[in-house]
Amino acid sequence: MPKITFIQQNGEKVVVEDAVGTLMEIATDNDVEGITGDCGGVCSCSTCHVYVTHDWQDRIGSADEIEMDTLDFNEHKKPNSRLCCQIELTDELDGLIVEVAPEE
Amino acid sequence: MQDYNDPFREARAKCPVLAAQHQGETIPMILRLKDVRKAAKDYTTFSSDAPRRVPIPSEEDVRTVRQYPLEVDPPVHAEYRKLVEPFFLRPKQPEVLAKIHSLIERLLTEACAADEIDIVKDFAIPLQSHALTYLLNVDEKEAELWISWGIHVFKDGDGKSKGPFMEKYSQQMFEAAEVNPGEDFFSALNQAEFQGRKLTMEEKLGYANIAFAGGRDTIIHTATRILKYFAENPKALECIREHPEMLNTACEEFFRLFIPLTHIGRVCPVKTDVHGHEVEAGDRVSLCWSSANRDPEVFEAPNEVRLDRKPNPHIAFGFGIHNCLGQHHARAIMRGIVQKLSESVASIEVTDQTELIEHEEDYSRKVGYEMLRAKFNAR
Numbered sequence: 191m192p193k194i195t196f197i198q199q200n201g202e203k204v205v206v207e208d209a210v211g212t213l214m215e216i217a218t219d220n221d222v223e224g225i226t227g228d229c230g231g232v233c234s235c236s237t238c239h240v241y242v243t244h245d246w247q248d249r250i251g252s253a254d255e256i257e258m259d260t261l262d263f264n265e266h267k268k269p270n271s272r273l274c275c276q277i278e279l280t281d282e283l284d285g286l287i288v289e290v291a292p293e294e
Numbered sequence: 295m296q297d298y299n300d301p302f303r304e305a306r307a308k309c310p311v312l313a314a315q316h317q318g319e320t321i322p323m324i325l326r327l328k329d330v331r332k333a334a335k336d337y338t339t340f341s342s343d344a345p346r347r348v349p350i351p352s353e354e355d356v357r358t359v360r361q362y363p364l365e366v367d368p369p370v371h372a373e374y375r376k377l378v379e380p381f382f383l384r385p386k387q388p389e390v391l392a393k394i395h396s397l398i399e400r401l402l403t404e405a406c407a408a409d410e411i412d413i414v415k416d417f418a419i420p421l422q423s424h425a426l427t428y429l430l431n432v433d434e435k436e437a438e439l440w441i442s443w444g445i446h447v448f449k450d451g452d453g454k455s456k457g458p459f460m461e462k463y464s465q466q467m468f469e470a471a472e473v474n475p476g477e478d479f480f481s482a483l484n485q486a487e488f489q490g491r492k493l494t495m496e497e498k499l500g501y502a503n504i505a506f507a508g509g510r511d512t513i514i515h516t517a518t519r520i521l522k523y524f525a526e527n528p529k530a531l532e533c534i535r536e537h538p539e540m541l542n543t544a545c546e547e548f549f550r551l552f553i554p555l556t557h558i559g560r561v562c563p564v565k566t567d568v569h570g571h572e573v574e575a576g577d578r579v580s581l582c583w584s585s586a587n588r589d590p591e592v593f594e595a596p597n598e599v600r601l602d603r604k605p606n607p608h609i610a611f612g613f614g615i616h617n618c619l620g621q622h623h624a625r626a627i628m629r630g631i632v633q634k635l636s637e638s639v640a641s642i643e644v645t646d647q648t649e650l651i652e653h654e655e656d657y658s659r660k661v662g663y664e665m666l667r668a669k670f671n672a673r
């Protein structure tokens with residue numbers, strides 16, 4: 191089961207062991223600051239915005255068009271931006287580190 | 295599978311905007327999802343700094359105050375918004391959510407016990423009014439008066455606006471809270487500091503105005519249409535009962551399709567070319583949320599209800615700067631309705647109805663019901 195690390199805006203880390211579900215669900219279940227997941231994971235609200243750290247970008251992949259468009263015009267959007275409700279956890283993601291993006 | 299009619303389908307396929315007549319004013323309506331999102335973020339070109347003219351039709355005849363934070367632009371917008379945000383986040387607190395749930399349970403129990411109810415008058419309006427007392431943290435007794443304001447405070451029933459009455463009532467609430475301060479919305483605004491000063495009564499009334507008016511017909515129509523949907527699709531209720539994980543996706547789908555607010559306005563401060571339409575300085579454009587939510591470039595089978603639609607990048611609550619402050623409240627209520635309904639109601643039979651249609655010269659759009667009589671059968 192994967193272990194996931196969220197780096198919050200305040201620099202503090204939240205580490206979750208044995209994570210299952212989407213990255214957004216894990217973040218909200220563990221009160222990760224800055225991820226509220228308002229729309230419940232349908233790619234509508236962008237309150238689950240994270241940056242994927244460099245080493246993980248290939249394995250995670252980039253956002254599809256719908257996800258990209260939801261992030262469009264977001265002032266904090268970067269090339270490694272993802273809406274983490276769209277990332278389903280698998281064993282391959284063990285050790286994943288993501289950084290929580292600032293609120294809009 | 296039932297289809298929900300989309301009045302903008304042809305216009306949107308032909309052109310990114312529909313220059314539509316609204317009470318003698320030509321307002322180009324931006325129809326496609328990507329364009330609406332872009333315009334919603336571009337407040338210098340499409341400004342909300344237009345007291346009483348952000349809603350379409352404009353509300354110059356029905357209220358005297360500017361609504362906060364709806365009718366201001368950045369950077370002051372954020373300062374205005376911050377002052378009331380804690381109240382709008384209250385539905386996320388477990389104890390507030392529990393109150394919303396027991397309110398829904400009570401109304402559903404009453405509905406099942408009665409021979410027949412009017413879903414609008416006997417369910418949706420009391421639900422909206424009582425739930426708003428939890429949001430504003432005021433005595434639940436206040437709901438009785440709000441219930442009498444009807445579906446839409448500004449244009450209901452006898453055709454007379456209750457706007458002036460609502461403003462007077464709000465002023466009394468602020469004055470009473472001054473004498474007897476508490477933890478409520480009115481006291482908080484009395485005490486709030488804005489740029490090193492207190493808010494004026496005009497500003498406070500502007501906050502109250504949108505809390506009462508903006509959160510009213512939107513909740514009432516969405517709730518009513520959800521119940522109508524389940525009356526027509528009893529299997530969907532069963533499906534949710536068996537797959538409670540579909541609660542969220544189902545409600546987002548209802549927000550996408552049943553959005554009561556057709557569109558909202560922005561003002562162009564200078565002459566602007568809007569996808570080929572020239573808009574004069576000071577004139578308005580519309581951000582058409584309801585059309586964007588049916589954009590076939592983004593949504594497969596856009597007129598179908600798909601309870602498990604995901605992704606569902608709708609903009610029922612707007613996009614960007616002014617995104618709806620009441621969305622947590624709306625989500626808590628609608629998810630609560632669907633959950634409690636699936637637990638306690640076997641079926642709903644509609645016996646009579648009057649649809650509420652928004653008629654404009656260039657389109658007609660169903661926004662909800664004036665009356666929806668139905669029988670509720672308990673499980």
Ligand code: HEM
Nearest residue numbers: 363364508509512513516558610611612616618619620624
């Ligand atoms: C299904 C229900 C609702 C829908 C579809 C809805 C829709 C919207 C939309 C589209 C906007 C954006 C306006 C713009 O960009 O100019 C908005 C803003 C707003 N809504 Fe809602 N709304 C709903 C419920 C509520 C409720 C229940 C309340 C209050 C109790 C509320 C209060 C507000 C406020 C205060 C704003 C202005 C936010 C700002 O300017 O920063 N809404 N709403």
Ligand code: FES
Nearest residue numbers: 227233235236275
């Ligand atoms: S939770 Fe809303 S976009 Fe991810």
